[in-house]
Amino acid sequence: MKVLVTGGAGFIASHTNVELLGAGYDIVVVDNLANSSKESIRRVERLTGKKITFYEESICDEKALDEIFAKEQIEAVIHFAGLKAVGESCEKPLEYFDNNLCGTIYLLKVMKKYGVKSLVFSSSATVYGLPEKLPITEDFPLSVSNPYGRTKLMIEDMLRDLYQADKEWNIALLRYFNPIGAHESGEIGEDPNGIPNNLMPYILKVAAGELDYVGVFGDDYNTPDGTGVRDYIHVVDLATGHIKALEKLQQNPGLVTYNLGTGKGYSVLEIIHNLEKVIKKQIPYKIVERRPGDIGSCYADVTKAKEELGWEAVKELDKMCQDAWNWKCKNPNGYQDGQAE
Ligand code: WQD
Numbered sequence: 001m002k003v004l005v006t007g008g009a010g011f012i013a014s015h016t017n018v019e020l021l022g023a024g025y026d027i028v029v030v031d032n033l034a035n036s037s038k039e040s041i042r043r044v045e046r047l048t049g050k051k052i053t054f055y056e057e058s059i060c061d062e063k064a065l066d067e068i069f070a071k072e073q074i075e076a077v078i079h080f081a082g083l084k085a086v087g088e089s090c091e092k093p094l095e096y097f098d099n100n101l102c103g104t105i106y107l108l109k110v111m112k113k114y115g116v117k118s119l120v121f122s123s124s125a126t127v128y129g130l131p132e133k134l135p136i137t138e139d140f141p142l143s144v145s146n147p148y149g150r151t152k153l154m155i156e157d158m159l160r161d162l163y164q165a166d167k168e169w170n171i172a173l174l175r176y177f178n179p180i181g182a183h184e185s186g187e188i189g190e191d192p193n194g195i196p197n198n199l200m201p202y203i204l205k206v207a208a209g210e211l212d213y214v215g216v217f218g219d220d221y222n223t224p225d226g227t228g229v230r231d232y233i234h235v236v237d238l239a240t241g242h243i244k245a246l247e248k249l250q251q252n253p254g255l256v257t258y259n260l261g262t263g264k265g266y267s268v269l270e271i272i273h274n275l276e277k278v279i280k281k282q283i284p285y286k287i288v289e290r291r292p293g294d295i296g297s298c299y300a301d302v303t304k305a306k307e308e309l310g311w312e313a314v315k316e317l318d319k320m321c322q323d324a325w326n327w328k329c330k331n332p333n334g335y336q337d338g339q340a341e
Helices: 011-022 038-048 062-071 086-091 093-113 147-165 199-207 235-249 268-279 303-309 317-330 334-338
Strands: 002-006 026-030 053-055 076-079 118-124 170-176 178-180 214-217 232-234 255-260 285-288
Touching: 002 011, 011 026, 011 038, 011 076, 011 235, 026 062, 038 334, 062 093, 076 093, 076 235, 086 093, 086 147, 093 147, 118 147, 118 235, 147 170, 147 255, 170 235, 178 199, 178 235, 199 214, 199 268, 199 317, 214 268, 232 235, 232 317, 235 255, 235 303, 255 303, 268 317
Parallel strands: 002 026, 002 076, 026 053, 076 118, 118 170, 170 255, 178 232, 214 285
Antiparallel strands: none
16 A cells, blocks of 8 residues: 655654555655655665655645646555644744645645545644643543644644545544654654754753753642653654554544553653663753743543554653664764765
């Protein structure tokens, strides 16, 4: 089966590509490389010994998407492509709405035109807003407080409407919690542009001596040590969840929604101290002001994915930290190190 992977040069997508190729899928990647590197495509090909058909295009270029579908016999789509920085989305909401929403609409229109009605969508736990209780189940109320999160919720709503109008669609909404880590080879990993917004890539830069200390955004939350608690999941576990979701779609389930997390929450300080233990290095940090828009605790109830997908996360926090550090040590400057001549 040939699968189109939008945003396929990105962090989660590159790890999913390894699992897709390993499971025998053929993959076509479309990515405008705005937030990713073509090197990740080359690394995945080297890791798997398999070829990837790559198109450097934007999902906002409907004509380019049409040409890809006309040329390739696409049978399903995993849709990762999208801008994803919460803070940036507050500064540039129109860019986020244009890219994430319009890009998705063009993709869906071209899929419909070519009769491709199997879609896995990269959603986010951010659609739960401030949960009333924990752990979070898929039927919790949905609310968002920033343009990035709003694009995720609006795309979910569009897909729910599309399915109501045409029950031939099979759609899996995957709500990611906090993906960290890297493939154990250290060949692919998270390679954010500039100063990282997310915790783990920031900590890794401090551990590597590139930044002075980790600013811990508040220690006055209602959590065991006062710092924010999140459900960190190994990116390879997240990737295997996509394979299971694709298999599920082949059973014609209609529209299904799953939390992809571990069901366990760790605080910022627990993450810092666990990484210190694993890499045997001190990681300086300072308690600073809360980050606007942050919530205290967020972690998943993962029962539904286990029961309906036969999937669960298996990698523990030590492995997440080891693999994240291994990637950083092998690629101090991310993919810039490995640009082919
Ligand atoms: C984790 C914890 C921070 C950085 C967001 C999006 C989500 C997804 C992942 C895109 C929080 C604390 C962080 C730092 C800190 N985005 N922190 N110092 O905010 O849970 O989720 O990123 O796919 O949709 O909402 O992730 O890694 O930014 O923060 O103390 O320098 O670490 O307060 O408690 P978050 P994060």
